[in-house]
Amino acid sequence: TKLNPNAIHKWDKNEEAYIFWKKSSSDELQRWPCRVIQFSGERQPLIDTRKIFEKGCAFDRIPLFAKEESLGKGRREKVKRNFPDVGETSFLDQENAPVTAKKKKTKNSIQQKIMAAVKESCSQIVEPRAVRGQEESFSSSPLSPKPCESSDKAEKIKELKDEIKELQEDLKYERRFRIKAERELREWKEIHAVVQELKCTVGEMKVMCTSKKKPDIMHMPSSSEDTAGQNQEPRIAQESGQVSESQCVSQSAPSSVVRALIREWAILRATHTLLCVTDYINLGEGVTIKRSQFERINTQDFKKFTSELLLVTFGRETLATHSLNGRKAPNADTSKEALPANKVSVLIGYIQKRFRVSTSEIKAVIRTKLNNEDKLLKKRNLSE
Secondary structure, eight states, rough: OOOOHHHTTOOTTTTTEEEEESSSSOOEEEEEEEEEEOOOOOSHHHHHHHHHHHHOOOSSSOOSSSSTTTTTTTTOOOOOOOOOOGGGOSSTTTTTHHHHHHHHHHHHHHHHHHHHHHHHHHHHHHOOOOHHHHHHHHHHHHTTOOHHHHHHHHHHHHHHHHHHEEEHHHHHHHHHHHHHHHHHHHHHHHHHHHHHHHHHHHHHHHHHHHHHHHHHHHHOOHHHHHHHHHHHHHHHHHHHHHHHHHHHHHHHHHHHHHHHHHHHHHHHHHHHHHHHHEEEEEEETTTTHHHHHHSSSSOSHHHHHHHHHHHHTHHHHHHEEEEEOOOSSSSSSSEEEEHHHHHHHHHHHHHHHOOOOOHHHHHHHHHHHHHHHHHHHHHHHHOO
C-alpha cells in the first residue's frame, strides 16, 4: 500500500504497528501486532529479507536497504547488493532479477527444453480415424469451395452489378424520354383538336356563303330573255322593269349578308390576333417574348435581368455556342459565331432605358453569361 510521506519520515524502527489479517476459518479480519522492518522501492530486497527470516535470523541484525530521508520524495535510491545465483530466485521473480551471462544461458536452455517437450507431446497425440476420414472426404468432395471458384464468383458479381447500374441509367433516360414524348403528344392532340374546329367553322361559313348566293343565280336574266324583252310591248317592258328591280333587290340582299359575315370574320380574326399579341411582349424590332416568361424574370438587379433575358430570347445552346462579336478568344482554338446584332442592340437599348446603365457594363454581363453557359455545356458533355 502507498504510505504517507510524512509518516515515512517520522518512522521509527522500534515502533509497533497493527495489521488486519483474515482468519483461516472465516472471512473475518483479525487484528495482529506487527513491526515495520524495511521500506524498499524494489521487490528483490524484500524477497531476500523473507529468505533471511526463513533461515532464522534476528530482527536487529537485518540491514536497512533504504534511508529515511530518500523515501516518499518521488525517487528511488539504487542500492548495491550482492545477488545470489539465478537458481535461488523464484520463477515468478525472474523478470525483475538482474540479467547475467549465467542466467541467460540457463534461461535459453530452459526454453529449449520446454519447446522440445511441447513438440514431443504434439507428435504423440493420435487423432481418431473417423475424423481423418471425414476430413479427407470433405477435402476431396466436389462441392468444397476452391479459391479459383470464389474469385470467379466475385468477378461475376461485379459484372452483374455493373450491368444493373447501366440498366438503371437506361431506365432513367427512357423514363425522361417517355414523359417528354407524352407531353408532346398531349400538346399535338390539343393543336389537332383546335385545327379541326377551325376547319369545321370555315366549312360552315363556306356553306352559308354558297347558300346565300344561289338565289342570285336563279334570278339572273339570260341574253335571250333580254332580246325578247326589247321586242315586246311597253306593258311587257314595264313588267320587265319591275322584274329587274326585284332582281336588283335580291342581288343586294345576299351581298349585304356576305359583307356582314366578312365583318364578323374580320372581328374574330382581330380579336384572335389581339389575344396573341397580349400573350407576347414586344421589346423592339423583331424581339418578342412571352408574357409568362417575362414576368418570371428578376427585375431588381440588372445583371440577373440581363442574364435571364438572354436565356429567354436565345436559349442555353445558342448562348454556349455563340459569342458577342464573333472574334476569336485568346484561350479558344476556334472562333464562335456572333449573336444576331439586331436582337443584341434591341436588348441593350431596352436594358439601358430600364436601368439607366452604360452599354459597356451590359456587354460585360453578356460576355460573362456566354462564358458560363460554355463551361456548363462542357461539363454536361463530360458527364455524358
